[in-house]
Ligand SMILES: Nc1ncnc2c1ncn2[C@@H]1O[C@H](COP(=O)(O)OP(=O)(O)OP(=O)(O)O)[C@@H](O)[C@H]1O
């Protein structure tokens with residue numbers, strides 16, 4: 001056939017550009033940009049692609065293939081998304097296929113290696129299945145799981161993907177995934193005065209009278225419930241809690257039978273709260289209203305505004321008001337959070353006001369759950385969509401506002417898979433491409449955002465006062481050297497810290513403690529020969545985990561039983577060095593045997609919704625002391641915490657990275673900000689071996705501006721962002737010699753184009769081998785007078801030149817633009 005029309009397709013491949021397929025007349029009648037199609041690729045492979053564009057330029061050098069089938073009547077990717085993906089691919093120097101793979105749910109893009117699973121073996125409407133569907137269905141009844149490739153053998157290559165797609169649509173099969181824990185909301189029984197007698201004095205007195213004679217206990221309970229309801233101001237009361245306060249299940253049941261109280265249920269889940277009654281948004285305080293007005297004023301002339309408000313100043317309340325106004329104008333809001341599992345409290349607050357119009361992209365959702373969210377977003381079912389950085393890839397339309405909460409968080413940067421994008425930065429690109437306004441918020445803005453605001457590129461709005469005019473917590477430092485010298489310590493807890501915790505527990509307050517490392521002890525060392533067990537796959541020492549009695553690698557997951565003797569000299573004198581959360585937990589348990597102590601770090605939070613459950617327990621005051629890694633610093637808003645302790649600030653300060661000081665200041669300020677958020681001024685104790693350190697001094701005085709000024713000065717001096725842009729080239733190979741040669745060769749090729757201060761390396765990072773791959777880095781600094789686009793082109797050209805020599809090609813090069 002002699003086609004005159006062609007389509008460019010996006011395929012999930014790590015290859016440059018789009019791919020050309022010819023179109024038949026009937027293709028032309030149904031084709032739309034953004035539709036999914038099933039296509040062959042190479043000799044054997046099948047893929048799901050997206051229609052990128054249509055044209056008449058016949059490729060001269062090769063024969064095009066045709067499209068097997070259209071999978072959708074209507075596009076499921078918007079033209080804007082395609083543009084956005086292209087922008088990301090070009091900025092982050094990866095392929096469009098890399099972005100597509102990351103952006104698009106796997107369950108919507110079947111390919112040869114995709115496996116599907118039978119989920120409805122009892123499907124009865126067999127007459128609704130076509131011949132192909134029927135054949136595959138029969139095969140699945142025997143085997144449960146089948147790959148696209150195998151389906152192609154059973155029916156034919158052309159029909160494999162379309163047929164499986166139809167079976168998915170009918171709910172007969174599903175993308176096969178590791179069985180994941182489904183979130184089952186916890187249902188609790190609650191009790192309240194029966195709505196019929198609430199506020200009806202006459203009916204109420206009647207009931208009370210009837211209880212006078214032989215139901216004294218019931219009468220007491222009823223009166224107690226009334227008092228509680230007034231005290232709790234409408235906050236639901238669990239039956240279980242009421243029983244703890246003196247009532248009994250039998251009494252509550254009798255009262256319910258008599259119509260005096262009502263037992264009701266609702267989900268206490270943090271994930272699905274559409275059942276909750278909606279609440280009005282709080283009235284903003286004068287200061288908050290001023291801030292909101294100023295934000296809107298700044299938006300008149302600027303696309304981005306930085307809201308710099310101290311912890312607990314009510315930034316979230318301002319977001320809520322602003323969102324309400326944007327939605328009232330018929331626009332949508334994208335709300336970005338650093339990590340959803342640890343910010344369930346905020347999701348909860350947003351859902352409370354906007355109900356089912358809120359779409360939540362949970363990073364722990366499985367692929368099938370993701371499809372549902374994608375389709376609902378496409379339908380325009382949501383006014384607000386919340387999630388971590390990947391939420392930017394959802395198919396929304398008509399965005400009026402993008403909020404980036406806790407904008408300083410480094411977890412906005414994707415580090416493990418391509419594209420290595422920065423969610424905050426891409427939110428701004430999304431904003432400028434869709435003409436939506438972008439609000440960045442933080443109590444400790446990143447250097448970059450602060451700098452841009454100071455330069456007048458962003459609007460800048462400051463909120464310096466906590467809600468309720470509560471003073472920011474008083475932060476004091478504990479000198480660990482001194483405490484040790486004076487024997488004022490039990491294990492790693494100074495007696496000042498210990499006594500403060502005792503005081504807090506006495507007053508029934510909850511305590512949050514922060515330690516930056518997980519595990520029991522990061523290093524095991526032989527006292528005789530000094531040998532330290534290391535990971536066989538990575539260049540790091542193994543961390544001791546007492547609970548499992550194992551040594552584990554935090555980079556590749558390798559684990560071994562704890563040895564009883566030194567593997568090097570046989571001595572039994574093995575010592576541990578360093579301090580992890582697990583050890584602190586043990587020490588605390590010993591010092592405070594009565595306290596209910598829980599730990600929040602990745603080791604303790606294995607289950608799918610472990611965070612949610614622990615947060616709930618903490619809110620319900622079922623935990624006295626919470627010890628955690630930096631997870632606990634992110635936006636928690638607990639009312640009953642007046643005191644926060646930092647076990648050891650030193651590892652934060654001594655980290656070998658140009659961002660270390662910025663991060664240390666942010667982290668310590670944020671964790672301190674969890675204290676004293678309701679009635680009274682909170683307190684914070686930070687333990688450190690170097691209390692004189694300038695960063696710690698600045699933390700205690702809340703001297704954000706001075707800290708940033710100092711850091712900006714250093715950055716300027718040493719050519720770091722925001723004065724330069726960085727690109728890191730990370731080389732990986734199992735053979736160290738080949739790795740080093742390749743990296744050195746590329747540096748040779750790049751040398752003529754860069755000043756020597758702008759081309760650093762090759763240099764091995766602090767962990768020079770992970771999972772048996774050696775690593776080395778070459779860092780390029782782009783000066784303000786250089787064009788980043790030209791520099792990127794140059795890098796790609798030189799890599800291409802490098803690759804003309806076969807020996808260099810096997811070394812993988814990951815290009816990381818704006819590394820963190
Ligand atoms: N105008 C208001 N009316 C009632 N409650 C408010 C108001 N403003 C803030 N609050 C309450 O004060 C607490 C702190 O506010 P919020 O969590 O919004 O602060 P934040 O600035 O986002 O803090 P952080 O940066 O520490 O996360 C919350 O419990 C919030 O409900």
Ligand SMILES: [Zn+2]
Pocket residue numbers: 535536537538553554555556557558770771
């Ligand atoms: Zn390892």
